[in-house]
Amino acid sequence: MRDIPSISEAEWEVMTILWRKSPITAQEVIVTLEDDKAWKPKTVKALISRLLKKEAISFVAEGKTYYYSPAVSEDECYRSERKSFLQRFYKGSPAPMLVHFLKDEKLTKEEIHELRRILDEKE
Structure with missing residues (x-):
């Protein structure tokens, strides 16, 4: 199994959107999160940047527009989180x-x- 990056709770919100609909622009992520989160666009863009650095997401540039997609599956992330939880609290x-x-x-x-x-x- 490949290494799955550790994803914070806030990053998980962005990943959930990307798992549901991708490729998607940063602006579309911002609009999708508007109703549930009081995050500024700068915050969402910072989360996207962190996910790119962790290689949890990738992008394709079309002109000046970037389209983001998950680089890891939702199932892989759930499995990784579950294993981490079990290890931390129940010795695996x-x-x-x-x-x-x-x-x-x-x-x-x-x-x-x-x-x-x-x-x-x-x-």
Whole structure:
């Protein structure tokens, strides 16, 4: 597996937009974030710049317009974040995390059946 860059919470907002629609310009990212975030255009452009430096995104220039696309998939990033979380809090083992989760959360019957099905497949 290739190295997936560490993506901050704010950068994740930009990545989510790029995963949903790309290639996309910085202005389109800014407009998309306008309703949810009170970020200035300069902030969004700084986040895009950081993601470029991390090689999490790439761009294609058409004249003076830059079109940005993700260079890493959403699935790869989720997997990397999940592994990092497990390592930091559960020494890399998913079992204790699942036990804590199952004890603390309320699950529907459908969710319980789905979890049983997945666990049965693992045997």
